[in-house]
Amino acid sequence: MSNTTTAGTRRAGVWQAILLLAGSCMPVLGSVLITPVLPQLSEHFAEESGAVVLVPMIVAIPALMIALFAPFAGQIVDRLGRKKLLIGSLVVYAFVGTAPVWLTGLTEILVSRVLVGLCEGAIMTVCTTLIVDYFHEEKRRNRYLGLQTVTTTVAATVFIAVGGALGAGGWHVPFWVYLAGVVIAVPMLFSLWEPSGSDPTDTHVDAGQPARVPWRRILVRLFVTLFGGFTFYVLIIEVSYLVVDTGISAANTGAIGGVAAVASLATAAGGLLFARLTKVRPARLLPVAFGLQSVGMMVIGVLPVLPAVIVGAIISSLGSGLLLPSLLTWVVTTANFEERGRVTGWWTASFYLGQFLTPILMGAIGAAFGGLAAAVGIVGGCAAVVAIAVLLTGRRQTGLNHPTAAQDA
Template sequence: MSDSQSASALPAATTMTKVVLLGAASLTIMSGAAISTALPSIEAAFPGNQLLTRLLLTLPALFILFCAPVAGIVADRWGRKPLLLGGLCLFVLAGTSGMYLGDFSLLLAGRALLGVAVAGVITSANTLVADYFTGAERQRFMGFQGATMSLGGVCFLVGGGLLAQWSWRANFAIYLLALPLIPLAWRHLAETRGIAGGGPDHADTTPMPLWKVVRVFAFAAYTMGVFYLIPTQMPFFLKELAGASPAMTGICIAASTLAAGVSSSQFGRFGKGMSHARRLAFASGMMGLGMAGLWWAAGIPSVLVSMAVFGSGMGWLMPANTFRLAELSPPRLRGRLMGILSSSLFLGQFVSPLFSQPLIARWGYGAAYGAAGLTLLASCAALMVLDRMGRRV
């Protein structure tokens, strides 16, 4: 079954359907980073737990890593809509657990459950988008989806930073933003499994280009690992550089997510007709320039500029990877493959501090950002060479 045939069998995506899908997207990538501005305060409240405090930020990624492929199987076998609804409910419950849990081990448990919730939300939302839309409309909507992720990041980071000024526990209240989506998703989403070719008994036998799919996963993990140097290390970098408050830290990180939102919103317009390699080269090049700028940053203004440049590249990365995977994935395997993409993204998030912390301890924050920038610029150059050679990635 072709994408166009499967999409035509679905009810048209109404305005409220699009609102729910975009709202779900806004909760995902930056949801774990929402408490980043409160990390120094949490570390002070639980002394002697420096590494474990950072795991509060990255532990959700570990559970997404293992749970997202399972979520993909659930989406293909039992439906996208039930998975999304269950994920949203757990997101609210687990996300707000830091408001009232007093033991550090319980805080870690709450963050683990948040990872399970995000795995369900991001996998079901991406699969629903790929089911509902095809062709240029899909590319355009995925650009807006990326922009909404960035807008969600701004809300989570700035809102979290403002709440952290009051109390580190108040920071966890930001997860209540997901609550209104539960009744909206129940009312306005149609189940697409089977209709879009996702049922286990569907006759669709479209082949899957395995190595192209694997390359999407690998590049997503690599770039997300580099990206996560921002929320995990920026609060400490800015405190060392300029004695920045949690609110100022939130503003600096939000500068990248705001720029990413603007960039993502133009993905459907300027990315149309470009090869996947060129899209990734643009994303890598801008991210690399932004990271290199942090290496030489002398104060908050230069950090803000670097973050804006970095974000303009990051804004293309998510829609480029998701759009490419939607192109490559047969409908019967779409939930599974979107789940593995989610897993790849959060694998990068989880390993990021494990690689960066030793570098920072030896050479400092600036050098770690500079090294990350150089690897991204090298990736940009390699992708441009491959594109010139006519190699598809």
Template sequence: MREAESGGRRAIWRDGRSVALLMAASLTVMANATISPALPGLERLFHSDPNAAILTRLLVPAPSLMVAIVAPFAGLLADRFGRRHLLLAGVLLFVISGCAGLLLPDLPTIFASRLVLGIAVALVMTAQTALIGDYFEGWRRGAFAGLQVSARNFGGFLFISLAGWIALLSPRAPFAIYALPLVFLPFMWRAIVEPVLAARSRSSSVEGEGKAHRRWVPTFVALVLLQAITNMLFFLMPTQLPFLFDVRGVNSAVMTGTALGVLTLAGGCFALLYARVENGIGFGGVFAVGYGAMACGFLLLILSEAFFSLAGAAMIGGGYALVSPAFVALALGTAPASRRGLAGGLLTASIFIGQFISPLISTPWIENVGYDGVFVGAACLLAAMAMAATVVRLARPALSPSA
């Protein structure tokens, strides 16, 4: 079995479609958190705007609002018309809308460009998730889901670390990073092919399949809600961490870039281990370990020393990277083939709903209890989720990885 898995992983890396999908996956972190190190500088640049404080904080999660709205419809389009063109159009729109912040004159128009960026992300992520379900089966699907999260995190490490340094030149400079996907767009154009399965599903009647898989809906809804909560907590990092460092009097741009770089680098490493961890302890164990690590990470953030802040960021990134592929593997294993586009859209929407509401909940929360109170509260909630996952693991030991 292990030899088969090893050979399968080598086959994944040799498959041009897989490489192209991993390239698309790297856009996810870039979409939101790339400009995070520049937030304090942007707030100072547009200080004359009376809404500068809230608009600046919403620039990071702004794409999430449009993703949450558009992704389910993008999923329906993917099921009806195909995944390939949806993915490629999304990448091109991503470049145009992402770079717009270099030239736009004020915060409201920059915010509008971030909303358009969210439409692009919805197209890319929805099509990508559906293609994972179409291209891979069984344990290979779970293994690729781990590689996808790893690509997101390693891409995030590169993009966010770079943004932290170029933000020292100008708070607008990080918007230039959104032009990088132009480098690999030609390869994606050649490598991504429309799955035969998807075409067959669109051309055939799915009424009988829908009835046969009706039981997938409650399980899928539970996964969507849990993923939204997970991302709401995780997104405290890019939206509130820059201001925590600013309050502490450290170099916010550099320290935020470093901390988020450590977070994504740790996540990339842990995501590579996902398939083996899932194979050893099952989905319940993955959630227990991942949420436990995130809880410990938030507790470390309340310590003012830089070492503990970076260690906490690493634990949060590693824990999040373990639970994220489990959502994809469980959801795609639950949804029928003819509904993978819709499932991918709803799963994508849940990620960004959590991201968008994160600052809306945490900002007034911080005003009442401070950063320490918020991070302790997040740690307690994650610890409770870890304990619940442990109970599920003990009660249902048969809940194991895909065959």
């Protein structure tokens, strides 16, 4: 089988996939690179009013900006094109990402982080859209969407380590890593191209028909994606606190980091599993993914001791790795070329909004039900309900024999 796929009059291969997967890692860099130097930032800005809240927002605010801006990025993608927005966003990303190296005020740094989030929303939307644009063959497209989860998960682990190592030179130093945006933009400039709207191998809106967002087809799926974004980030954010709650000292960063690393590897394994299950439709994988999350979280909720936390985190993270590409494929691959940017933008917004809401919702659930482990168990129960609902809905759609049911499933 050829290792290339037609995209307009040009053919995309492994090199284009590598560039798009590398670009997909930039939003991950924005959310994790700075976490090791947050204590330094808190100490540096301790005298500023509201620093206790504002310093953590340096990490959190890009995710909110992605959620808010991604739909607008999708509009730009569909109306003005993919490549120019991607290259421009990467260059601006490098500039505003490194801005804290020379900025001195907390407010100015927060403004730069808002701009970083806007760029990340555009980068993630375009990279995902181009993967679907370039690779129409279902097996290869799903493989690369699965590898997107693997690469971003591995990149998150690497970026945390890099941020920690560079942080030894001061809190300014890790921000230099944002120059990676320019490093990636240069080969993209010469190796990527604008897909053709007349590509016969892609799906298109009927001639003369307006290209609108297919809300009837994707709205429920976006709500499922919002919930999936929330469950995906529960253990990423909370696993360290769960380990400490079992009696491990907060100073024992080796044990805490070890559990987090094992969970991260399980997430990557889930993405690899999706990449291998290319013949199974996403609607059939989603109940499995939510089910694995449910089992893992309920193990933690019922037995909040260290061995159970480790086992539960592995099971749940395996489900999370399977969940992310399944959700993405379930929503985005049903879109026609002319509407794909906006559909991808709304998917990205839904997923990252779930990420942003995770610490807020977990705090509220924990306060209501008596602690973090109980809250994780409650979320696991909700994931089980969603798994059953998606399973029953998928079976009902298959039985309707609707012309688009096979595609939507």
